[in-house]
Amino acid sequence: MAVKIVIEPIFEADFQDNSYGFRPKRSAHQAVEDVKEQLFEGRTDVIDADISKYFDTIPHDRLLQLVAKRIVDKQILKLIKMWLTAPIVEEREDGKKEYKRNDKGTPQGGVISPLLANIYLNVLDTLWAVKKVQERLGARLVRYADDSVILCRGNTDRILKGVKLVLENLGLTLNEEKTRIVDARQESFNFLGFSIGMKRGQKTGKMYPHTEPSKKALKHIRSEIKQLTTERYSATPTEVVIRRVNEVARGWVGYFRFGNCTKAMSNLRRYLVYRMRIYLRRKHHYRSFGYKAYPDRYYYDSLGLYEVPTKAPWVQNVKASG
Numbered sequence: 001m002a003v004k005i006v007i008e009p010i011f012e013a014d015f016q017d018n019s020y021g022f023r024p025k026r027s028a029h030q031a032v033e034d035v036k037e038q039l040f041e042g043r044t045d046v047i048d049a050d051i052s053k054y055f056d057t058i059p060h061d062r063l064l065q066l067v068a069k070r071i072v073d074k075q076i077l078k079l080i081k082m083w084l085t086a087p088i089v090e091e092r093e094d095g096k097k098e099y100k101r102n103d104k105g106t107p108q109g110g111v112i113s114p115l116l117a118n119i120y121l122n123v124l125d126t127l128w129a130v131k132k133v134q135e136r137l138g139a140r141l142v143r144y145a146d147d148s149v150i151l152c153r154g155n156t157d158r159i160l161k162g163v164k165l166v167l168e169n170l171g172l173t174l175n176e177e178k179t180r181i182v183d184a185r186q187e188s189f190n191f192l193g194f195s196i197g198m199k200r201g202q203k204t205g206k207m208y209p210h211t212e213p214s215k216k217a218l219k220h221i222r223s224e225i226k227q228l229t230t231e232r233y234s235a236t237p238t239e240v241v242i243r244r245v246n247e248v249a250r251g252w253v254g255y256f257r258f259g260n261c262t263k264a265m266s267n268l269r270r271y272l273v274y275r276m277r278i279y280l281r282r283k284h285h286y287r288s289f290g291y292k293a294y295p296d297r298y299y300y301d302s303l304g305l306y307e308v309p310t311k312a313p314w315v316q317n318v319k320a321s322g
Helices: 001-012 028-040 060-068 074-085 114-129 135-137 156-169 217-230 238-256 262-283 296-302
Strands: 043-051 087-091 098-101 140-144 149-153 181-183 189-191 194-200 208-212
Touching: 001 074, 001 114, 028 149, 028 189, 028 208, 043 135, 043 156, 043 189, 060 098, 060 114, 060 208, 074 217, 087 296, 098 156, 114 135, 114 140, 135 156, 149 156, 149 189, 208 262, 217 262, 238 262, 262 296
Parallel strands: none
Antiparallel strands: 043 149, 043 181, 087 098, 140 149, 189 194, 194 208
């Protein structure tokens, strides 16, 4: 962390404005807003790019060369190299530990890993700016670490070919199965947990960028809540179960309460009460834990269940809301 604090401002001066991941005063929501703005401006041909095992395949020698261009302190460079090349410890079937040589990738969970990953992909961002791809071809690259989308006005094949070439020169590859070209006017695409696409506003009749939690995100939170309210926790005190469920739900809502989230939030709110009904009915061996005797307010007012808000915390502007 100490090294990161020292060197991060040096590289921040080089990073481009299209990069949002793991940077000071930048967030996933800002990246999504950038995408929405590009869609509104007519860049609806979207390249949903997926780099194969990015954090595991960054070549150490090339990464260290990029770091050395801005950092001259040999002790710092030595430290970074030691972190990168530290052997990977794996446990064998017989219980013994095996040390494997590590010549690629950034250490998983390492505090400095996101910064190093950004330094490496900044090559792509910088080339994009220097070659004036956005100005010449009308294509905006929005990147959050290795998660990227390119919003275009046509020329998708040409742009995708160029991106592949740059990544190959960096020793990286695109996942051909997951990388796809989408017409956002016809179908949605996923980015940072959100499903994004153009929809027609019911009131205005105009097309607008619609952003909501993805099906995968919804499935994940429902699965987590279900796991916390299964029969195995019947002996657990109700207040403990409520606290755990609330923590999980609050965390999810804290991120996904954004954009056009009303439907997703309403569904989650109903699902929380539904799962708590099942949990209490099983816990107390009741055949029913009905709505008349125990209305929704009972769970919120008496048990302290988290009451999921059903709207985004701010009013969407005209162009975003349709």
